[in-house]
Amino acid sequence: AVIDEHLVDLAHATDDAVDAARARVAEVTTVIDRLDAAAPELTALLDKVRGTDDQAADLRRQVELLGGVRVPGEVASVASRRAEAERTVSEATEAEGGAVRALDEARTARQALGDAARLQAQLDAWAALESLAGRVANGAQMVADREAAIAPLADQLRSAQEEVGDAERALEQARVAHAAVDLARHLHPGDDCPVCGGEVKELPARPAGALDDASARHRTAVDAARRAEQAWQEADRELTALRAKLEERRAELARAEVATAGAAPAEELRAALAAMVEADAAVERAQQADRAARQRAAEARQALEAATRAEAAARNDLLAARDRVAAYGPPPTGEDLAADWDALAGWAEQQA
Missing domain, CATH: 1.10.287 (Helix Hairpins)
Structure with missing residues (x-):
């Protein structure tokens, strides 16, 4: 066109x-x-x-x-952390079981030793017996000492009482003599005696101060006897109280001897109680070890869970990377994350 x-x-x-x-x-x-x-x-x-x-x-x-297929830098550490966490869990679980067994053994050993309160009561009974025996011995010595001390007081009291008797007789004689002198004041030799009716041959001489001396001696003797009696009575009361206290302690000692009859010797009881104290300490140490082992096991399991999550995330990244190149025939995956990543990256490098 x-x-x-x-x-x-x-x-x-x-x-x-x-x-x-x-x-x-x-x-x-x-x-x-x-x-x-x-x-x-x-x-x-x-x-x-x-x-x-x-x-x-x-x-x-x-x-x-x-x-774009590159092995992430943390893959090796993720895999190693998972493996290490599994080992740690295994070791911690084994240690936890060992701690539980050790605690059971410690408790069983402690239970086999018996009741500490019962043994302590027996040991206290022995201590009470020993204390009472010492108190009885001391009480007996105090009674003996007081008995020895009261004997001179009794002698002094007897002497004082004898002196009172002598002074009373002397005072009576002085009074009689004094009365005769008074009576003779109105008599003369040759008079009839108003007492005996006989002839008065000689008038009695007036003793100068004889009655006063006899009275003073009597007062002194009575006062000394009173003081001696007071001293003896006070010592006797103390001795009576000491004897009563000694009898009480002897009764307590007898009861303590009954309480300890058939009981193990005190040395054995002290050794058994010491063993119980050590066993209680062993139980406490085992409980602490058990708590620590349980704590470590729990922490190990938590660490394993975290490592498992990290490995799962890394495997998801691996599968996502493999899916992106699935059309080109990547190698199959296995159980080893690091090996799977290495295989995929090596294959991708060859294909590229």
């Missing part, structure tokens, strides 16, 4: 111009025919070029995806 338009434009052209135009038309027609003949081949070439571009894009994407 374009050629026809050009031909119309050449309607008034010269013959040479027409011939030239026709020659050009023939050339163009030849070129068009050639192009039409080559069109299928050109189309195929274009399709091939487009396919090659798509393949190149796919290859670039494959290379990009494969190049």
Whole structure:
């Protein structure tokens, strides 16, 4: 159509111009025919070029995806932490079991030793017996000392009482003599005695101060006897009280002897109580060890749970990375996370 338009434009052209135009038309027609003949081949070439571009894009994407497969730096530590946590849990669990057994053994050993309160009561009975025996001995010594001390007081009292008797007799004699002197004051030798009726031969001499001396001696003797009796009575009361106290202590001692009859010797009781104290301390140490072992086991299990979660996250990352290159046939995964990552990364490097 374009050629026809050009031909119309050449309607008034010269013959040479027409011939030239026709020659050009023939050339163009030849070129068009050639192009039409080559069109299928050109189309195929274009399709091939487009396919090659798509393949190149796919290859670039494959290379990009494969190049993105890199082993995370924490994979090795995650795997080692999980393994270490498992070992720690195993060791802690074993230690926990050992601590439980040790605690059971310590408690059993302590129970086998018996009741400390009962043994302490027996030991207290022995101590009471020993104390009472000492108090009885001391009391007996005090009674003996007091008996020894009261004997001179009794002698002094007897002497004082004898002196009172002597002084009383002397005073009576002095009084009689004094009365005779008074009576003789009105008599003369040759008179009849108003007492006996006989003849008064000689008048008695008046003793100077004899009655006063006898009275003073009597007062002194009575006062000394009173003091001696007071001293003896006070000592006797003390001795009576000491004897009563001694009898009480002897009764207590007898009861203490009954309480300790059949009991183990005090030395054995002290040794048994010392063993109980050590056993109680062993139980306390075992309880502390048990609590510590339980705490370590709980912490180890928590650490294992954390390591397991970290490993699960790392495995999810591995599966996600594998899914991205699944179309290219990555190697299968196993149980070893680090080995799986190494295998995937090595395969990706080879493919890239």
